[in-house]
Structure formats: C-alpha cells, structure tokens
Amino acid sequence: MNMTDRYAVFGNPIGHSKSPSIHAVFAAETNQALRYEAILAPIDAFEASFSEFAANHGLGANVTVPFKEQAFSLCDELSEQARLAGAVNTLSVLSDGKIRGDNTDGLGLVADLQRHFGCLKGKRVLLVGAGGAARGSVLPLLQANIAELTIVNRTQSKAEALVDIFNHYGQVRAQAIAHTGQNYDVIINSTSSSLSGEVPNLSAEVIRADTVCYDMMYGKEQTAFNLWAAEQGAKRTIDGLGMLVGQAAESFLIWRGVKPSMETVLNQLRAEL
Numbered sequence: 001m002n003m004t005d006r007y008a009v010f011g012n013p014i015g016h017s018k019s020p021s022i023h024a025v026f027a028a029e030t031n032q033a034l035r036y037e038a039i040l041a042p043i044d045a046f047e048a049s050f051s052e053f054a055a056n057h058g059l060g061a062n063v064t065v066p067f068k069e070q071a072f073s074l075c076d077e078l079s080e081q082a083r084l085a086g087a088v089n090t091l092s093v094l095s096d097g098k099i100r101g102d103n104t105d106g107l108g109l110v111a112d113l114q115r116h117f118g119c120l121k122g123k124r125v126l127l128v129g130a131g132g133a134a135r136g137s138v139l140p141l142l143q144a145n146i147a148e149l150t151i152v153n154r155t156q157s158k159a160e161a162l163v164d165i166f167n168h169y170g171q172v173r174a175q176a177i178a179h180t181g182q183n184y185d186v187i188i189n190s191t192s193s194s195l196s197g198e199v200p201n202l203s204a205e206v207i208r209a210d211t212v213c214y215d216m217m218y219g220k221e222q223t224a225f226n227l228w229a230a231e232q233g234a235k236r237t238i239d240g241l242g243m244l245v246g247q248a249a250e251s252f253l254i255w256r257g258v259k260p261s262m263e264t265v266l267n268q269l270r271a272e273l
Contacts, residue, residue, distance in 0.1 A: 004057040005034040007255065010050060010071075011064035014040045018269060019062055022248045025268065026260035034059075034256075046070045054093045060255040061091045062248070068103075068132065075101035084165060085136040090251040102254055105133065106140035108247030109216070113186065114144070115246075115262065116238055117212060121145040124182070128200050129190035130158035133216055137190060138162060142170035150184070152177040154201070180205040187229070189215045194223035207232040216240040220273040241269060 009019040015038070023036040039061075041049035046067045053061065063071040068087035072078070075088060076098035082088050088101035113120060123146045127134055130153035141149055148171035153159040159174035166172050175181075180203040187207065193200055194217040207213070213229035218239035222230070226237035245262045253259040 005032075005059055006053070006057045007034055007036040007060050007062075008039045008053060008058065009036075009062040009064060010039050010041045010046065010053075010067055012041055012043055012066065014038045014064070017064065018244065019064075019248060022245060022265050022269070023252065025265045026249065026252045029260050029264060030252075030256065030258045032256050032258070041067060047074050050074065050091065054097075054099070059093050060251070062251055063089050063091060072101060075099050077101070079103070081106065081136075081139055084139050085132070087132050087136060089136075089247065090254055092254060102251075103136050104247040104250035104254070105243070106137035107250045108243045108245070109137050109188070109214075109240075110140040110144050111246035111249070111262070112238070112240075112242030113214065115242060116236070117186070120186070122147045123185040125149050126184040126187045126206060127151045127190060128177075128188065128202065129153055130155070130162050131190065134190040135162060135165075137188070138166045138172065139169060142166065142172065146186075147171065148173070150175050150182070152179070152200075152202070177201050178203055182206065183208040184211055187211060187213045187234075189213070189217075189223075189225040192217060194219075194225045197224045199224050199228045204232040207234050209233055210235045212236045212238065214238045214240070216243060218244070218273075241273075242266060245269065 017038045020036050071088040077100045079102045082101045082103040085103040090102040090104050092100045125146050151159040152175050163174045211234045213234045215223040215225040217223050218241040229237050245265050
C-alpha cells in the first residue's frame with residue numbers, strides 16, 4: 001500500500017470540517033495507510049481544484065457545501081443513490097481515470113437510526129424538509145423497509161416533487177406541513193432550522209409517547225427541534241452527529257473495502273463539542 005494514497009474533503013468554508021479527524025481514526029482502526037486533508041476550493045473553481053487533486057495521487061474525496069451538485073456534474077458514472085439524490089458527497093477516482101460519484105448521506109442517516117433504534121422495518125416515518133438533505137435520505141429510508149414515508153415542507157410543491165421522483169421505490173407521500181392527521185414512529189428534521197434556533201411549523205399532534213425524533217443538525221447543546229420534540233413528549237431525541245460519522249464510514253468502505261466502527265469516533269467527537 002502506498003503512503004501517497006490521498007483523500008480529502010472539499011468545501012467552502014472548510015475549516016470547521018471534522019472529516020480529517022474522523023478518517024484519521026478510521027484509518028488507524030483498520031490499519032489503512034492513507035492521508036486525508038481538508039481542501040478549500042474556490043467557489044467558482046471546484047472542478048479545477050478536484051482535477052489537480054486527482055492528478056496528484058488523489059484517490060477519493062468527500063464533498064460538502066456548496067459543491068455537491070457540481071460534484072454530481074463532473075462524474076463519469078453515478079450510483080443509483082447519487083443519481084436519485086441529484087448530488088454527490090463521495091467521489092472515487094477509478095483505475096482508468098474515470099470519476100464515480102456516490103451519495104452516502106442517507107446511508108449514514110439510516111445507519112445511525114438503526115444504531116439507536118434497531119430495525120426500521122414497518123416504521124412510519126415523517127421527513128421534514130424537501131431540500132438536498134431530504135432528497136439524499138429518501139431512497140435509503142425506503143430501502144430499510146419502512147412502512148411509509150411522509151414528506152412535509154414549507155413549500156408543499158417541493159415535497160410533492162420528491163414524491164414524484166421516489167414513488168416507484170416505496171410508499172411515499174406528501175402532506176401539508178401543519179397536518180395533524182397521523183402520528184409517527186420516527187420524525188426526521190432535515191431542515192437547517194435549528195441552526196437559527198427555529199423549529200419547523202409542525203403540529204405537536206404528530207408526536208406521541210413512543211415517537212423518536214431525529215435532527216440532522218447537532219451541537220453541544222440540544223438542538224431547537226429536539227428541545228421542542230422533547231417538550232411535546234417524544235420518547236427520544238437524537239442529533240445528527242452519528243449521521244456525520246455514518247456517512248464518513250460509508251465513504252471509507254467505498255474507498256478501502258473495509259467498514260470502520262462508528263463508536264470510537266463518535267465518543268471522541270461528542271467529547272470535543
């Protein structure tokens with residue numbers, strides 16, 4: 001194995017990224033010789049930045065905001081998950097120089113839900129939001145054999161557009177965000193509302209005593225959404241730190257053929273928050 005096996009995460013901004021420390025732990029744990037760095041790509045030059053990296057022993061990269069759609073565009077081949085998500089967070093440089101794109105965000109979400117919750121088969125899931133994070137999560141959720149997925153969004157037409165993309169893959173429907181008609185086993189907030197201390201306009205009636213609520217955002221303190229969910233009597237609230245580690249573990253598996261465990265990294269990151 002060559003010490004020049006290089007991996008990176010591309011974003012703008014990128015200084016806050018936890019990916020280098022996550023992958024360093026993964027590499028040590030699985031005895032993989034590689035280096036992983038954070039690369040600040042200029043807003044208008046992601047493709048050039050990645051091409052330079054690939055030309056200098058770069059074998060794979062994670063892609064974060066705002067480049068996931070641009071990463072999608074430069075791929076020669078795409079996984080089904082990436083194609084349906086319309087965005088790529090994992091790039092692999094193949095032996096023939098072609099670039100393959102995957103999207104592991106939704107797989108990371110499902111892995112974290114299963115870690116907390118066990119099997120998702122037969123669960124009724126409410127997905128709040130219809131942006132990129134939501135779109136990347138739909139297929140992995142449906143493939144986990146949930147009973148049905150309901151999508152709500154401030155602009156309902158966006159939720160309906162996701163239903164149109166995914167309705168061949170399982171039971172998926174759109175609802176008005178303030179609907180009260182059903183309660184759910186799992187409620188996932190894919191919006192970034194918690195970053196500004198706000199909560200989506202959900203009815204408290206969608207939560208019952210055994211509902212688990214999951215916010216894709218995370219922080220040192222409980223997120224705004226999870227605080228609200230706990231006040232409504234949710235059984236458990238979980239933040240998105242495990243999703244971050246889960247998507248990284250899926251990327252590592254794609255690149256190195258070995259899947260690292262999440263626990264060591266998660267405990268370390270939680271302590272550092």
